[in-house]
Amino acid sequence: MKQSFSFFRSGVFAVIISLFMQQAQANLADFQGEDGYRLWLKYELVDNVQLRANYTKHLSTVYLDTSSGTGKVIQQELQLALPALLGTEVRFTAKRSQASLVIALTPTLKVDPLNEGFAIKTQQGLIRISAENPVGLLYGTFHLLRLMQTEQSLAKLDVEQSPKIQLRMLNHWDDLDRHTERGFAGESIFDWHKLPDYKEQRYYDYARANASIGINGVVPINVNSNALILSPAYLHKVQALADIFRPYGIKVYLSIKFSSPQQLDGLPTSDPLDPDVQLWWQNKAAEIYQLIPDFGGFLVKANSEGQPGPGDYGRTHDLGANMLAKALKPYGGNVLWRAFVYAHDSEYERSLQAYSEFVPLDGKFDSNVSVQVKNGPIDFQPREPFSPLFGAMPKTSLAMEFQVTQEYLGFSTHLAYLGTMYKEVLDADTHTQDKGSTVAKVIDGSLSKAPLTVMAGVANIGTDRNWTGHIFGQANWYVLGRLAWDHNLGAEQIAQEWVAMTLTHDAKASEKIVALMMRSRENIVNYMTPLGLHHLMDTGHHYGPGPWVDNLGRADWNPTYYHRADENGIGLDRTSKGTNAVSQYAPYWQAIFNDPQKTPDNLLLWFHHLPWDYKMRSGKTLWLELVEHYYSGAAAVEAMQNQWLALKNKIEPNQFNQVRMALAIQVKEAKWWRDACILYFQTYSKLPIPKGFEQPKHSLEYYQSLTFPYAPGQG
Ligand code: GCW
Secondary structure, three states, X not given: XXXXXXXXXXXXXXXXXXXXXXXXXXXXXXXXXXXOOOOOOOXXXXXXXXXXXHHHHHHOEEEEOOOOHHHHHHHHHHXXXXXXXXXOXXXXXXXXXXXXXXXXXXXXXXXXXXXXXXXXXXXXXXXXXXXXXXXXXXXXHHHHHHHHHOOOOOOOOEXXXXXXXXXEEEEOOEOOOOOEOOOOOOOOOOOOOOOOOOOOXXXXXXXXXXXHOOOOEEEOOOOOOOHHHHOHHHHHHHHHHHHHHHHHOOEEEEEEOOOHHHHHHOOOOOOOOOHHHHHHHHHHHHHHHHHOOOOOEEEEXXXXXXOOOHHHHOOOHHHHHHHHHHHHHHHOOEEEEEOOOOOOOOOOOHHHHHHHHHHHHOOOOOOOEEEEEXXXXXXXXXXOOOOOOOOOOOOOEEEEEEEOOOOOOOOOOOOOOOHHHHHHHHHOEOOOOOOOOEHHHHHOOOOOOOOOOEEEEEOOOOOOOOOOOOOOHHHHHHHHHHHHHOOOOOHHHHHHHHHHHHOOOOHHHHHHHXXXXXXXXXXXXXXXXXXXXXXXXXXXXXXXXXXXXXOOOOHHHOHHHHHOOXXXXXXXXXXXXXXXXXXXXXXXXHHHHOOOOOOOHHHHHHHOOEOOOOEOOOOOEHHHXXXXXXXXXXXXXXXXXXXXXXXXXXXXXXHHHHHHHHHHHHHHHHHHHHHHHHHHHHHHHOOOOOOOOOOOOOOHHHHHHOOOOOOOOOO
């Protein structure tokens, strides 16, 4: 006893304790400050004193009609934002004539046909936000706040905006037990067990964040749906969410199980031509609208990956979709019918299947149906050509489905700004009509006058404190909303906005961060699937490389199906001599994609099987280019890491350290991808990794032996 007492009092102990404390303090300091919860709505004091004084002059007294629910949320947002940005209280007045900021409905504004637009004008020092509808005022308010957060002058505002797309949506792949399919940011934010009574703060903050970027529709449950969601008990839970979201201009939609009539009420069939089934859906719609008068509609994954659908009864997609559309029509609801299908027994190569099932149905869908198409013909790979469905169904409304969650782009530990990828697809010219028939013009309805226009993103949101797992994942949620609002905005401009609102106002730092974001997706393409390769990931969880996998039940689940590497070369021949996937594109693209000399390098192996010594545009062999792409991708991540580390004093410690740790993981994983893929392809090319390149640390067998039974996000 005495001995130990003296030990505790000894200097040695004190030193140990103090070292421990220093260590503990150092670690705690890493996690101080902004943790990412506030997203891009941080509302920090405007540090430019002059600018702040100008803002204050304009915004000291606010007139706002708070009679609507939306009016109240605008007021709440301003009460949160303005004092924080300006460092002084603002006054709300009931007298319009006394206000310096007037936020008021103007029924005759006519800035847009969707009635969600707004105008902001500065006249004689007075700022007016006008809109035809309260939600337009909300969007206008968030626009004004964005101008302040990005330190722009308010002196001569003359803004008129309206969304280019009607339904700007987030699709959550969240299950009722809170597991999120392909989710890497914790559990689902929707706590079905505690709804409808327990309304978490997160629901409100989620709604604020969405409204701030113009998102006006959310699907809180997975497309691999659960019939239970349409049961009375769950509909009451959905109602609670809808009530929370309504003032923010957000409608709730539900993913439904096509077999719900059987599963919920024991009907003998779910055949869309059966009158009892039709009646069941009509009654269900009536029940839903009783609870949720502005319910958005249904999202449907049918006859895809084991989900039930009209095909189970020998019926085509249009018959299933139209049955639901007719049930929702009297209430103004819509059906989003997914085109992501690939059949078990199809004679077609997988990339051809959605087109071959859907194009024959063009013109057969009701006006309140939109066919929701993934951006590429396979499945959200780091790079795919645009889906050939865009432009090929001129008599059908086509919705864009992007993936925001990074199922194939490094989960939530790889930094990938997806704005560049979304823009690449939106700006792609389908050449299905005369000049300028871009994918964006297909989905915004301007090419074919589609009655329903939709852009959806598969959400990357979960219960992680920072919402998206990776701080930079927030930028992908942000850019999805901004592009759905206006697809003409540039990826770089949106990145600049996001950085200013989320990370820093320091001009040099922000320039560096934006530059790093703009390259980040291409880095991933390079170290995962360069030159048009795709679907090389490991099975099931999709974590890490698995180009060697060749033993799965279905041919088109195997990476070997897609890369076709052999002694003669690599790549999948989709030309007219191969699977003829090129035939689904317009003649302009056929001429390009059919010819390896004309096909852009970044899609080369998507369309062609080429010899290892094929001479590339650069004059180098295909093997050498492949190796160089893999190495440059991994090297770029190390460079990105160094650039980030150099920003240490410019970023809040918590945000900085979260990204620092993720980048360290990404550096390791980029090399893992690089080495595993090159070693594997080398077994066919039989060519060396040229001198000067760091040789892989492990053998191919080592990489093949790795297993990850607990990797997150699996279906
Ligand atoms: O990308 C694949 C995913 C599945 C997903 C499916 C789909 C929801 O691996 O997890 O299921 O696409 O889009 O339906």
